[in-house]
Every structure is written in C-alpha cells, then in structure tokens.
Amino acid sequence: MRLAGKAAIVTGAGSGFGEAIARTYAREGASVVVSDINEAGGRRVAEEICRERPGAAEFVRADVSRDADVAGMVKSCLARSGRLDIMVNNAGFTHRNRPMLEVSEEEFDRIYAVNVKALFLAARHAVPAMKERGGVILITASVAGIRPRPGLTWYNGSKGAAIVTGKSMAVELAPLGIRVNSICPVMGETGMLDLFMGGADTPERRAKFTATIPMGRLCKPQDVADAALYLASDEAAFITGVALEVDGGRCI
Numbered sequence: 001m002r003l004a005g006k007a008a009i010v011t012g013a014g015s016g017f018g019e020a021i022a023r024t025y026a027r028e029g030a031s032v033v034v035s036d037i038n039e040a041g042g043r044r045v046a047e048e049i050c051r052e053r054p055g056a057a058e059f060v061r062a063d064v065s066r067d068a069d070v071a072g073m074v075k076s077c078l079a080r081s082g083r084l085d086i087m088v089n090n091a092g093f094t095h096r097n098r099p100m101l102e103v104s105e106e107e108f109d110r111i112y113a114v115n116v117k118a119l120f121l122a123a124r125h126a127v128p129a130m131k132e133r134g135g136v137i138l139i140t141a142s143v144a145g146i147r148p149r150p151g152l153t154w155y156n157g158s159k160g161a162a163i164v165t166g167k168s169m170a171v172e173l174a175p176l177g178i179r180v181n182s183i184c185p186v187m188g189e190t191g192m193l194d195l196f197m198g199g200a201d202t203p204e205r206r207a208k209f210t211a212t213i214p215m216g217r218l219c220k221p222q223d224v225a226d227a228a229l230y231l232a233s234d235e236a237a238f239i240t241g242v243a244l245e246v247d248g249g250r251c252i
Contacts (some may be wrong), residue, residue: 014041
C-alpha cells in the first residue's frame with residue numbers, strides 16, 4: 001500500500017475526480033476525510049469506502065470558501081488520525097461555457113472563492129498541521145489555466161491563478177518539507193461536463209471536444225486519481241511545483 005499510515009483530506013470528494021481520489025487513497029492505505037458541500041454525495045462516498053475498508057473514511061461537510069468550515073475539516077482530520085499528511089484541494093466551480101460578458105458578478109465571485117480563495121484557506125489551516133513532519137498539498141487545476149478555450153474566460157483565469165499559486169507555495173514551503181503540486185486535467189467525465197460544453201452531453205457535442213484531444217477521449221476520474229496517488233506517494237518525494245497535464249496531449 002503506497003499511502004499506508006497517511007492521513008488525507010480530499011475536498012469535493014462527493015463525486016467526480018474527488019471521489020476517485022478518495023477511493024484510490026483509501027485503497028492504498030490512507031485514512032481519508034471525504035469533504036464536500038454536497039452532504040448526500042459525500043456521505044455516500046465515505047460509507048461505500050468504509051464498506052470495503054472499515055474505518056478508512058469519514059465524511060465532513062465543508063464549504064471550502066468559508067474559513068470556519070476549512071478549519072473544522074482540518075480539526076476533524078487531526079482528531080481522527082492525529083496528523084495530516086495530504087491535503088487535496090479538489091473542489092471546483094465553473095460558469096457555463098458562454099461569452100465572457102454574459103457571466104454574472106455572482107458567478108465570478110463564486111468561481112474565485114472556490115477555485116482560488118479556498119487554496120488560501122486550506123494553506124492557513126493545513127500547513128501548521130504539516131510543519132512537524134512535512135506533507136503534500138495537491139491542487140486540481142486544469143488545462144484551462146495553460147491552454148484556455150473560448151467561452152470559459154473567468155474559469156480559465158481562476159485555474160491560471162491556482163497553478164501559479166501552487167508553484168509559489170512550493171518554493172515557500174519546500175524548507176518545511178511540504179511539497180505542492182497541481183494536476184491539470186482536460187475536460188472530464190464529471191458532473192460539470194454540461195457546463196464546460198455549454199449544453200447537454202450529446203454525441204455530437206462530445207465529438208467536437210474530443211477532436212481537440214490527440215488521444216481521442218475525455219479525461220476519466222481515475223486518470224486524475226492515479227496522478228494524485230503518484231504525486232502524494234514517496235515515489236514523488238523530489239517533485240514539487242509541477243503542473244502535471246493529464247490531458248491526452250491537449251496542451252501540446
């Protein structure tokens with residue numbers, strides 16, 4: 001087991017990429033705090049993990065843009081395991097694919113609160129918990145922050161901010177033995193797919209997007225989970241500050 005004895009928090013773990021990461025971490029021996037603003041989804045994932053490996057997971061409801069919620073999430077992990085080794089900032093938010101001037105101020109604020117402010121709040125509470133023994137902070141960013149598509153301007157900007165924030169954190173936290181890396185998936189098979197596409201997930205619309213991906217398919221949650229497992233493991237002990245493209249060649 002590649003994460004035996006480790007304690008992890010995964011935000012946005014009630015579905016999609018986060019669910020796959022939480023399940024993979026638990027399978028590899030970690031004790032996982034499954035966090036999500038969606039209580040039904042988060043509880044389902046934690047309960048299913050525990051049916052396979054009793055006691056391996058606990059659900060903690062949290063809005064990652066609220067300081068009190070993030071503090072409570074970290075406290076729950078420390079109370080449960082006495083340590084925090086891996087903090088996965090996976091929760092994300094986007095606007096529907098459409099012209100930039102049609103996006104509301106409320107949508108813009110929520111995008112930056114979930115995709116960027118949440119990194120600040122997680123660092124405030126996770127870094128002190130990791131200072132003694134080091135740790136890993138992961139950010140689910142996006143190829144949108146590297147090679148943006150039209151129609152997602154404000155989302156693209158938030159992911160660019162997340163990537164640069166991760167690199168800066170990596171430099172500053174390296175002396176503490178804390179590694180910080182980002183994962184940059186291409187459009188994935190998650191609950192936000194319709195928003196990214198700008199409409200229903202039809203074969204015609206999917207074909208339009210997969211045509212831009214050299215490997216000819218969308219990103220699957222397990223693709224991201226496998227990258228998150230590697231970056232959190234001791235095999236990646238000398239890797240920090242990277243923005244790993246999990247994109248089937250989209251950014252080439």
